[in-house]
Amino acid sequence: xxxxxxxxxxxxxxxxxxxxxxxxIYPLAVYWVGQFLFPFQANGSLVRSSDGTxxxxxxxxxxxxxxxYFHPRPSAAGAAGYDAxxxxxxxxxPTSKGLVDAVSRSGADYRKENLLSPDQRIPADAVTASxxxxxxxxxxxxxxxxxxxxARERKKSHEELLQILARYTSKPWLGxxxxxxxxxxxxxxxxxxxxxxx
Amino acid sequence: MTTSFWLTVGLFFxxxxxxxxxxxxxxxxxxxxxxxTWLDPVLRPLERWTYRLCGVDPRKxxxxxxxxxxxxxxxxVGLLLTYLILRIQQWLPLNPKGFGPLSPDLAxxxxxxxxxxxxWQNYAGESTVSYFSQxxxxxxxxxxxxxxxIAIAAAFLRALARTxxxxxxxxxxxxxxxxxxxxxxLAFGMAIVLVSQGVPQNFAPYSRAQLVEPVSTTGGDGKxxxxxxxxxxxGPIASQEAIKQLGTNGGGYTNANSAHPFENPTPLSNxxxxxxxxxxxxxxxxxxxxxxxxxxxxxxxxxVMAILLLGxxxxxxxxxAEGNPLLVELGLSPSEGNREGKESRFGILDSALFxxxxxATSCGAVNSLHDSYMPLGGLIPLFNMELGxxxxxxxxxxxxxxxxxxxxxxxxxxxMIGRTPEYLGKKIGASExxxxxxxxxxxxxxxxGLSAWAIASPWGLAGxxxxxPHGLSEVLYAFSSTTGNNGSAFxxxxxxxxxxxxxxxxxxxxxxYLMLVPVLGLAGLLAAQKTVAASQAAFPVxxxxxxxxxxxxxxxxxxxxxxxxLALGPILEHFLLHAGQTx
Numbered sequence: 001x002x003x004x005x006x007x008x009x010x011x012x013x014x015x016x017x018x019x020x021x022x023x024x025i026y027p028l029a030v031y032w033v034g035q036f037l038f039p040f041q042a043n044g045s046l047v048r049s050s051d052g053t054x055x056x057x058x059x060x061x062x063x064x065x066x067x068x069y070f071h072p073r074p075s076a077a078g079a080a081g082y083d084a085x086x087x088x089x090x091x092x093x094p095t096s097k098g099l100v101d102a103v104s105r106s107g108a109d110y111r112k113e114n115l116l117s118p119d120q121r122i123p124a125d126a127v128t129a130s131x132x133x134x135x136x137x138x139x140x141x142x143x144x145x146x147x148x149x150x151a152r153e154r155k156k157s158h159e160e161l162l163q164i165l166a167r168y169t170s171k172p173w174l175g176x177x178x179x180x181x182x183x184x185x186x187x188x189x190x191x192x193x194x195x196x197x198x
Numbered sequence: 199m200t201t202s203f204w205l206t207v208g209l210f211f212x213x214x215x216x217x218x219x220x221x222x223x224x225x226x227x228x229x230x231x232x233x234x235t236w237l238d239p240v241l242r243p244l245e246r247w248t249y250r251l252c253g254v255d256p257r258k259x260x261x262x263x264x265x266x267x268x269x270x271x272x273x274x275v276g277l278l279l280t281y282l283i284l285r286i287q288q289w290l291p292l293n294p295k296g297f298g299p300l301s302p303d304l305a306x307x308x309x310x311x312x313x314x315x316x317x318w319q320n321y322a323g324e325s326t327v328s329y330f331s332q333x334x335x336x337x338x339x340x341x342x343x344x345x346x347x348i349a350i351a352a353a354f355l356r357a358l359a360r361t362x363x364x365x366x367x368x369x370x371x372x373x374x375x376x377x378x379x380x381x382x383x384l385a386f387g388m389a390i391v392l393v394s395q396g397v398p399q400n401f402a403p404y405s406r407a408q409l410v411e412p413v414s415t416t417g418g419d420g421k422x423x424x425x426x427x428x429x430x431x432x433g434p435i436a437s438q439e440a441i442k443q444l445g446t447n448g449g450g451y452t453n454a455n456s457a458h459p460f461e462n463p464t465p466l467s468n469x470x471x472x473x474x475x476x477x478x479x480x481x482x483x484x485x486x487x488x489x490x491x492x493x494x495x496x497x498x499x500x501x502v503m504a505i506l507l508l509g510x511x512x513x514x515x516x517x518x519a520e521g522n523p524l525l526v527e528l529g530l531s532p533s534e535g536n537r538e539g540k541e542s543r544f545g546i547l548d549s550a551l552f553x554x555x556x557x558a559t560s561c562g563a564v565n566s567l568h569d570s571y572m573p574l575g576g577l578i579p580l581f582n583m584e585l586g587x588x589x590x591x592x593x594x595x596x597x598x599x600x601x602x603x604x605x606x607x608x609x610x611x612x613x614m615i616g617r618t619p620e621y622l623g624k625k626i627g628a629s630e631x632x633x634x635x636x637x638x639x640x641x642x643x644x645x646x647g648l649s650a651w652a653i654a655s656p657w658g659l660a661g662x663x664x665x666x667p668h669g670l671s672e673v674l675y676a677f678s679s680t681t682g683n684n685g686s687a688f689x690x691x692x693x694x695x696x697x698x699x700x701x702x703x704x705x706x707x708x709x710x711y712l713m714l715v716p717v718l719g720l721a722g723l724l725a726a727q728k729t730v731a732a733s734q735a736a737f738p739v740x741x742x743x744x745x746x747x748x749x750x751x752x753x754x755x756x757x758x759x760x761x762x763x764l765a766l767g768p769i770l771e772h773f774l775l776h777a778g779q780t781x
Contacts, residue, residue, distance in 0.1 A: 006253075007268050010370060011275040013252035015338075018377065022341045023333050026382060027437040031400065034393035034436060044398045044432055044460070046405060056407040057430055059396050059459040063413055073542065077454075080415035085404070085429050087454035089539045091569045091690040093668035094522050095771055097780045099538060099570075104528050111529075124521065124534040125542050131457035131567045137542040139534070170464075170543065176206040178465025179545030192410060 047186070049194045056185055060084055061136035064188050067113070068153040070138070070146050072184045073125055074106055077133025089131045103127045114149050137181035140169065154191065164190050206547060207511060210469075211504060217473060218480030218500060225485045228379045229352045231256060231371050241378050248374055259365035262722030265353055266715065268369040269346060273313055276342060281309040283335035284327070293328035300326065303699035310703045312336050314710040315343035315592055317442070317449030317562055317685040318702060320694040336449065337438060341385075344445030344478075345376040347594030350714060351482055352376075354598050355489040357725035358622055366718075366725050380478070381444060388474055389440035396463035399436040404429045435460055443474035446592045448562030448685040456552070456565040457541055468548050468565060475561045479503075479590035482597040490622055494740035499600060502748045506589040507558050510578045515550040517575035523776065536575070539567030550575070557582040560592030562685030569664070569672070569688040573772035576688070577764060580675055583682040585756040586641055586713075592683060595710075598717045600752075604739075605634045605720070607751035612737050620736050623729040633720040640712035642759045644681040644705050649674050649763070657697035663690030666781035667774065671767040676702060681709035 034042040045058040056062050061072045063082040075081035076090045092099035106127035111118070123142040143165055151158050168186040172178040189195050227233030235241075249256050260268065283290065284305040288298050300308065304321060311318045312335075321327060327336070349372035357366045393399050412426040435451045439461050442449055456462040462471060483503060487496020519535040526532045535546040544552070549566040556563050557579035568579050582589055588599040609626045612619035619626040652658025652673045662669040675688040680702045687693070693702060738744050 003264070003267070004271070007271040008275065010252050010254055010268070011272040014248070014254075014272070014370065014373070015275055015279065017248050017251060018342060019334060019338055021382070022338050022377070026386065027333075027337075027399075027434045029386060030389040030393070030437040030440075031434065033390055034399040037390065038393050041396045042393050042399045042436075043402065044400075044405060044430055045396050045463075046407075046430070054405055054407045054430075055410065056428055057405075057459075059463050060428070060430065062407075062409060062411075062428060064411055065413065066411055069411070080413050080425050082428065084431055087452050087458050088689075089454070089457070089567045089570065091567055091663065091688075092538065093569060093664040093671075093690070093771075093781075094536070094538075094572050095524070095666060095668055095775050095780050096664050100524055100528070100780055103525050103530070103538075107528055107530070118529075120529075121531040122529050124525070124530050124537040127530065128525075128538040128540075130541050131539045131565065132452075132454035132459060132541060134454070134459055135541050135543075136459065139542060141531070141534075173465040173469070174209075176202060176209065177469050178543055178548055181542045189410065194410065 055189055060134045062185050069188045070184045073135055074129045075133040076129045087132045087134055090129045114145055136183050136185045138184055140180055143182045217477045218484045221477055221481035222484035225481055226488055228375055254370040256371045259368050261364050262366050262718045265369050266718045277309050277313040280335040281305050283331055287328045287331045290330045292330035297328050303696040307699035307703045310706050312339035314683050314706045316683040316706045317447045318680050340441045340445050340447045341377055341381050344593045345373050347592055348376045349373055351594035351597045354721045357721035359490050360725050361729035363725045366721055384444050385440040389436040392436045392439055395467040397436040399434055400432055402432045404432055443471045446559050446561040456563045472555050475559050476590050478593045479596040498740040498744050502745055503590045510554040514554050514575045514578040517572040518546045518550050536572050539570030553579055558589035560587040560683045564686050569690045573768040577768040583678040583684050584760045587682040602634045602637055603752050607748050608737050611747050617737055624724050624727045630723055633716040637713045637716040641681055644708040645677050648677045648701050648705055661692040667767050667771040674767055677705050680705040683709050
C-alpha cells in the first residue's frame with residue numbers, strides 16, 4: 001500500500017512537470033523559431049491581393065465554378081465544397097452505387113463544359129473527390145482539357161495560358177515522390193490579375 | 199512506371215535503414231540511465247531537477263511487477279485526468295466557442311484512445327473539444343503514451359541481456375529520459391522542417407479569405423445561403439503534427455488528418471511524415487542487436503519487418519494503380535488508378551506508401567481515405583493491423599510484439615527439428631510460451647469477438663455506412679484498428695454512439711494492456727534465467743533461415759486467425775466488384 005501511494009504521488013508530480021514541458025514550452029519553442037525562420041508558412045501561406053485583402057491560402061483550394069476559371073476537383077468539405085473548417089472526403093467504398101452515380105454525373109458535366117467528344121477519356125482526378133476536400137491541385141491532363149474553354153472565355157492565346165500553368169506547376173520531389181500537379185487557385189488568381197502583393 | 203516505382207521504393211528503404219541505424223546508436227545512450235548524449239549540457243540539469251521535484255530515486259531499479267505497477271499507475275492518472283477535463287471543459291479556460299461537456303461514453307472513449315497511443319477519434323475536433331482540452335487533455339498523451347511503449351521495449355531488452363537478474367529498470371527514469379532526450383528534440387526538429395513546407399504554427403484566430411467567386415448553396419432548412427468567405431484554420435499545427443507521427447499516435451489537428459494540405463503540404467513533407475513514423479520502431483529493432491550484443495540479430499528482425507512492409511506496399515500499390523473498373527467503364531482514364539479519396543499532389547504511390555506504413559506501425563494518421571481504397575488495397579491496411587502491429591509497429595510495442603513472435607517461432611521450430619528451444623541463451627519453456635500465446639490470443643479475441651458482436655447486434659449494424667461486404671470491412675477495420683492501437687478508420691462508420699464508444703474503448707484497453715502485462719511477465723521470467731553460452735544445438739537467431747521462419751510464424755498466425763473473416767469482407771468484395779456488382 002505504501003508503494004502504491006508513493007507511485008501515485010510520483011505520477012501526479014511527473015504529470016504536472018511533463019504538462020509544462022510538453023504542452024507549454026515545446027509548442028511555444030516551435031512557434032518562436034517557426035515564426036522567425038518561416039513567417040509566411042507559419043501563418044498559413046496566406047495570399048493577398050494588391051490591396052491587402054486575403055484571397056486564400058496558397059495551399060488550399062477554392063470552389064471556382066465560372067467558365068472563365070480552371071475548375072478544381074469535386075469536394076466533400078462542407079455543403080458547398082471547399083469549406084476549410086470542414087475538411088473531409090466522401091468515404092464511399094469502391095463498390096458503392098453512390099460513388100458510381102456521383103462520378104457519372106460529374107463526368108457528364110465535365111464533358112459538356114469542356115466540349116469533349118464521347119470517346120475522350122476523362123482524367124480520374126477531375127471527377128473523384130479528394131481526401132481533404134481542400135485539394136488545391138489538379139493533374140496536368142485535367143488542366144490541358146480545360147485550357148481551350150478558359151482561352152475562349154478570356155480571349156487569350158493557348159501559349160499565354162500554358163505559361164501561367166507552367167508557373168504554378170509543381171514537379172515530383174527528386175523526380176520520384178508525388179505527382180506533377182497544377183495549383184488551380186493560384187492559376188485563377190493570376191488569371192484575374194489579383195496577385196500583386198504578398 | 200515500374201522503374202520509377204522501384205527507384206522510389208528503393209530510395210525509401212535505403213533512407214529508412216540509414217535513419218534506423220543512426221537513431222539506434224543514439225538510443226543506446228538514451229536508454230542507459232548513465233548514457234552520455236550531446237544534449238547533456240541542456241537536458242541533464244532538467245532531468246535531475248525533474249527527479250528531485252517528483253521524488254524519484256534514479257538509481258533504484260525495480261522487478262517486473264514494480265515496473266508494471268508504476269507504469270499502470272502513471273497511465274491511470276493520465277487517463278482519469280483527461281476524462282475529468284473532457285467532462286468539465288465548460289468550466290475550464292480556453293473554451294472560446296463555449297463547448298459543453300462530452301458525454302460519459304465519448305469522454306471514456308477519447309481518454310482511453312489517447313492514453314493507449316491509439317488516437318481513435320470519435321469526436322469532431324473543431325466542434326466538440328476546447329483548446330484547453332486539446333492542449334492539456336489530449337496533446338500530452340502523444341508524448342507519454344509513446345514514451346510508455348518505448349520504456350517497455352527497453353525493459354524487455356534489459357531482461358534479455360541480463361542473467362539471473364531480479365530487476366529490469368526504473369520506469370520513471372526510462373519515461374523521463376525517453377521524453378527529454380529522444381521525443382522532444384526529434385519532434386522539435388521535425389516541426390521546424392514541417393513549418394518550412396507550409397504547416398502553420400501560430401496562435402492566431404481563423405483567417406477570413408474573400409472568395410473571388412462567391413457560391414450559393416441550399417442548406418438543410420431549404421434556405422439558400424450565399425458563401426462569400428472561406429474561413430481558414432490556424433493554430434499550433436506543426437508542433438502537434440511532428441509528435442503525432444514520431445510517437446505513432448496519429449490523432450490529427452484537422453478532420454482530414456495528414457490529407458489536409460496544412461498538415462501535409464508537399465510530397466517532401468509526406469516522405470518525412472512516413473519516415474518519422476518508422477524511424478523509432480526501426481531504430482529499436484536495430485538497437486535490439488546492440489543491446490544483446492548480436493548486431494546481426496537486430497538487423498534480421500529489422501529485415502523481417504522490412505520484407506513484410508515491402509510486400510504490403512507492392513499489393514496495395516498494385517491494387518490502387520489498377521484503378522476501379524466500374525469507373526473506367528464510365529469513361530475515366532484507366533492509367534491514373536483509383537483517385538477517389540486521394541490527394542493529387544501525392545498520387546497513387548505516395549498514398550499507398552503512407553497507408554501501408556501508417557497501419558503497419560500503430561500510427562493511424564492517414565493521407566488518403568482507406569474507406570475508398572480498392573478491396574485489395576484496403577485489405578492490406580486491415581491485415582497489417584491484424585498481424586498485431588509488428589511490422590515496425592508502434593513505438594516500443596512493435597518491437598515487443600515482434601519479440602513475442604520470435605519466442606513463439608523459436609519454440610515451434612525448435613521442437614519441430616528436435617533442438618532445444620532457447621533464445622539468446624535463455625530457455626523457452628512452458629511458462630514463457632504461455633505468456634507469449636496469451637498476448638496473441640487476447641488480441642485475436644478482442645478483434646473477432648467484438649466484430650462478431652457488432653454484426654449480430656442492432657447497435658453495431660446501425661453505424662455501417664457502405665452496404666454489402668464493404669460494411670463488414672468497416673466494422674472489422676474499426677475493431678482491428680482500436681485493438682491494434684492504430685486509430686485509423688474506414689471513416690464511413692459512425693462510431694460516436696454509446697455502444698461503439700464503449701466497445702471500441704474496451705478494444706483499445708485490451709489491445710494495450712492484455713498485450714503489455716504478459717510481455718512484462720515474460721521479461722521478468724527471462725531476466726531471472728541464467729544465460730547459457732550459445733551451443734551448437736541452439737536455434738540460429740540471424741541469417742536467412744531465421745528470417746524465413748520468423749516471417750512464416752507471423753504470417754501463419756495472422757492468416758489462420760483472420761483469413762475466414764477477410765474472405766467475407768474485402769476478398770468477397772473484390773470478386774463482386776469485378777463481376778460488376780454495386781451496393
